[in-house]
Structure formats: C-alpha cells, structure tokens
Amino acid sequence: MSTVGKAISLLELFTLKEPEIGLSDIARKSGLDKATARRLLVALSEHRLIEQEPLSRRYRLGAGLSRLARMRDAHLPFVRLAAPIARELAQETGETVHLSEFSAGALLTVHVELSARANRVSVDVGQILPLHGTASGIAFLAFSRPQSVEAHFGKPLTAFTAHTMTSRETVMQAVRLAASRGYSRSAQGYEEGVHSVAAPILGSDGFPVGTLAVASPLSRIDDETAERQGLAAREAGRRISAELTGEQWHASVPLQPR
C-alpha cells in the first residue's frame, strides 16, 4: 500500500466507539511502526485532518475534515437537490426519510430527514447500507445493470437479523417486484422493528446513483400505508432524478424494469 494509503487508513481507525486513540495503539492497530505512524499523524495534523488532545496526547479526527466535507456537500448536486424533496416526503408521510448514495459497492447514507413523531426510526448520516438487506439496496439493484447485480451476488449475503434475505433467489424476487412497481419494500431486513420502502434516484445514464427511503416503526405499517409510502417515494425519486439530470432529458428515459 502506498504511503498515502497508509496515512488515510489511520483516519479510518477512528470509530464512534473509539474516537480517540493513543500513538502505540494506532501503531498496533494499523500494523505500522510507531515512528512511521507518528510521522503520518504529524503530516495529517499539519493539514488538520488529525488533531491531538493536548492533555492525554491522544489523537482524534481533525476539524479540516468538517471543512472538506462541507465543501463536498455544498457542491454535490445530489444532496443539494434531493434534500428539499426528501423533506417534503418526510412531512407528507410523517416518517423518517433518508437519502443514500452509491459508493464503492454499497449505499452510503448522505442525508436524513427525521420524522416529527416521538416514535420514529433514527438513521445516521454516514451509515453504510448493504444492498441485499435494505429496501434501499433492493431498489438500487432493481434498476442497476444486470451485470452489476450479478457481481453483487459474488460475495456471500450476510444476515443482519433473523429476517434478512440471504438466498439469492429470494433477493432476486424482491428485486423483480421492485422493478415492476418502481419501489421496494422491506421489513426488518437490517434492523429489527423497522419497515422501509425505497425508490431509486437515477442519474443521467438511466442507472441509479442513489436511493430515497421512508423508514417507519413496523407497528405503524399496514399494506395500504406501505403502498402509499411506496408511491410517494417513487414520485419523489422521479422528481429528484429529473432535477438531477435536467428535465427534458429524463422524460425520454423510461423507468423500465429489467
């Protein structure tokens, strides 16, 4: 791995559970020498991607990350365009709505509109959603290139709850259903007690760049509300896609099942 790769992998050692780490620990976890690790940390901190707690001398992620992330978020057409529509959808459904972006083989949650209700599903920005275990993932697969879908079945399908679909055929069935309806539906595939519907957001090539999902407590959902949510999500997804790609162009790209 390149030096740069090693430096960045140091950043990835910091997690929610362990947001501050000492030098020796960093060296151990990264497999790098202590001297090397420190050199990299110094380089990172010179650009404020890392900072050091003066007292404990432990390291943590730096403020420069906030700055860079904001730069990205401000420019990214996706979030900028999609957020207002996601908010509308959240108000319309009264449930939590989250946006994900496809990145490196999985869906990354990039924006969340929380439901106004007390009993609601909570989702965190930054969360990674597996393609086969979430409504978002199914919706994504349903509009992806066949070979992309195939590629995803190369790896084993891990189960996150007792309800996660792990057989290829079950997943494909859900994918086909989603493709024909224009939205996907999934309950407790990733987290217990959570029901979701999701719709794809299509880029200018007609393939998904991300998804839009409505997540509700399972207890509030029956078939009728699920369908209402699904149709609303599909519509919202279409609107975002349209704004993303430029109105007139999108009209010529049908949302066709695979």
Next chain:
Amino acid sequence: MSTVGKAISLLELFTLKEPEIGLSDIARKSGLDKATARRLLVALSEHRLIEQEPLSRRYRLGAGLSRLARMRDAHLPFVRLAAPIARELAQETGETVHLSEFSAGALLTVHVELSARANRVSVDVGQILPLHGTASGIAFLAFSRPQSVEAHFGKPLTAFTAHTMTSRETVMQAVRLAASRGYSRSAQGYEEGVHSVAAPILGSDGFPVGTLAVASPLSRIDDETAERQGLAAREAGRRISAELTGEQWHASVPLQPR
C-alpha cells in the same frame, strides 16, 4: 513536504468555486507532476476521499470525507468542543462563562464554567435566554440575517428587570454596536446586579449557532475590564467557530517538536 502532505494538499485544491478539477489542472495548481498527482489521486480515491466523475473524468471530493466528518461531529459536539475554550476564558477573566446554543427561537444554556471567586454569577444549564434581554441575545442578533432580526421584533419585548431594553430602537442600537465591536455588552437586562459581555459562535454558513458570555457581578465591572472581557470573549468565540467549521488553520495547537 511529505508525500502525505502533498496528497492532502490536493484535497485542498477543491473549493466552493471550483469543486471539480481535471488531472492536468490539478497537476498545475499543485505544482506536482501529472503522474505524481494521479498516483496520489488514485490513492485518495481508494479510500473514497476523492472520487472521479465517470463521464468528464474530473475529480472531486469523495464521500469518505462526509463519513469521517460525521464521525468527528458525533464525538465532538458543539459543547465538548467549546467547553475547554470556555474554561480558559473563565480562568482568564476570573468570571463565570456560559455557552448557549440557538434552539427554537431562543438561546438555550448548554454549558457553564463557574468563576472560582466567592462572589460570582451563577447560571444554570438549561436556562433559556431571551434574545433582546441578554448580552448573548444581542451578540446573536448582531450576526444574524437581517430578516431573522426583523422576525424577532414581531413579538413584544418583555421586560425582566427595570433595566431591560424594551424599545425596538434601543435594542437595535445595541445590536449595531455589538456588530461593529464583535462583542456585546449588557448590564442588568435579565437579572439585577449582573453584567455580561458576549460573542457569537459562527457556523459554517457564517451565521451564529450559539454564543459565549462572560457574566460578572456589576460591582466588579468598569469600562476597561468590560472591554478586556469583550475582546477575550470575541477571540474565544472565533476560536470555537474555527474549530467547529475547520475554517482557517489559525490558532490550533501545532503537533511538532516538544
């Protein structure tokens, strides 16, 4: 500069004005060779700090940054980040310092550093501060959008003591003064015998997310100490804003030779 430093400086080429850049341009702007620049970009994109627009082949900041920034924000929320600086300010001034966060039309006290002296002002976490009656509120208004300020004058201005400013013009005068000085000053507007100075804490959009105030017994204050406190508060507010948004590599603790 280290290889890592060069790689990170590539990230810093991306700005709001120019959020996507082509390879040759990156090489030119960074002063690196094209081959080198590309190697670094590839290394960065392997960890999703950079991504490449497939069509135009131009590069932009990647999704991994959002994830890392989110991690940092989760671990270092406003209060935790600001508290050490508030403590310094409390030690420097010898007076009680309190932090507020804007929430639902008012300022909510989220953290307090009590003065070490026997005769001191006491403030409770959770206390709500009215915008027109406190130094914090005035500092907040002084840096808010004009229409937000206007909106606040819609409601009547209630008096909390005999000294509370209740006329719109008096308040606006204080607001203008605070805007020009960078800090606000107020005596007995909310509680008898209490003098305060306050400075705003600015978010990434340049508008206040909260305030920082120094509260003293009126008897200890003259114009000179008030100004000293005000300037100290202003500086502390700036530091917190900088750490919050990652703006300017200003006063952060350098991580080098000991």
Next chain:
DNA sequence: CATTGCGGTTCAGCATATGAACCGATGTTT
C-alpha cells in the same frame, strides 16, 4: 490533417519512507 490539450502510463534513478533501537517519563507489580 497538423496542432493542441486532455487523461493516463512507463521506468530509471534517487529522494523519502521505514523500523530497530533508543530516550525519559509515568504507572504498576513485586
């Protein structure tokens, strides 16, 4: 159809990253 600029690749040479051994300080065990 020559020219320019683009993104991307190659590889010899050498700048730069590496890590074992070290330091002083702090904390823990005996």
Next chain:
DNA sequence: AAACATCGGTTCATATGCTGAACCGCAATG
C-alpha cells in the same frame, strides 16, 4: 523502593516507494 512494563516521542542507516520526463491514444480545434 527496586524492578518492570508502557507510554509518547526521537534518531539514523538502509532500501523502498516516490518522482517526473517522455511517452501513448484520443478528442477537440484550426
């Protein structure tokens, strides 16, 4: 209180991985 274990941090000879001039094919421009 001596012995021991870790801690964060530093040094420097070694060799690894980085550098950049020259190159490719392509697309736009004249």
